[in-house]
Amino acid sequence: MGLWSRKHPGENGECKTDAEKAANSIIEMGGAEAAGHGILGKVLLAEGKLPQAIDELKQAASASSGPSEARRLLVQAYVGANKASDAIDLLQKAIARDPKEADALVLLADVQFASEQADEAEKIILRRMQDAANSKGK
DSSP states (O other), X not given: OOGGGOEEEOTTSOEEEHHHHHHHHHHHHSSOHHHHHHHHHHHHHHTTOHHHXXXXXXXXXXXXXXXXXXXXXXXXXXXXXXXHHHHHHHHHHHHHXXXXXXXXXXXXXXXHHHTTOHHHHHHHHHHHHHHHHHXXXX
């Protein structure tokens, strides 16, 4: 058992790993709440605690308007929790803010392929390829 996977009883009887405790400490210190929520979300995702991971990653992702690891992890948590429609909605909002954001476009195509929406994913990929070709010609 690794250092970060040791479990300790929490106040409400729930066991927390050292990694969860460390992330909570970052959040409680203030000034780096988004980073703390992102770290805690990543830990919870790795532990398979998807509902809790989603809550933490939402907070971390909301602090960033552009591409972020928190948003990628939030998409992963949504898909893992069989909430692909929430992931698609999140990514479509990001694309509406910035239609050329490659990270959101690629993630959206991935989620749509995984959700058996291959036609929609193909449209995104073709649009991205066209945008890339147009930008090279300028």
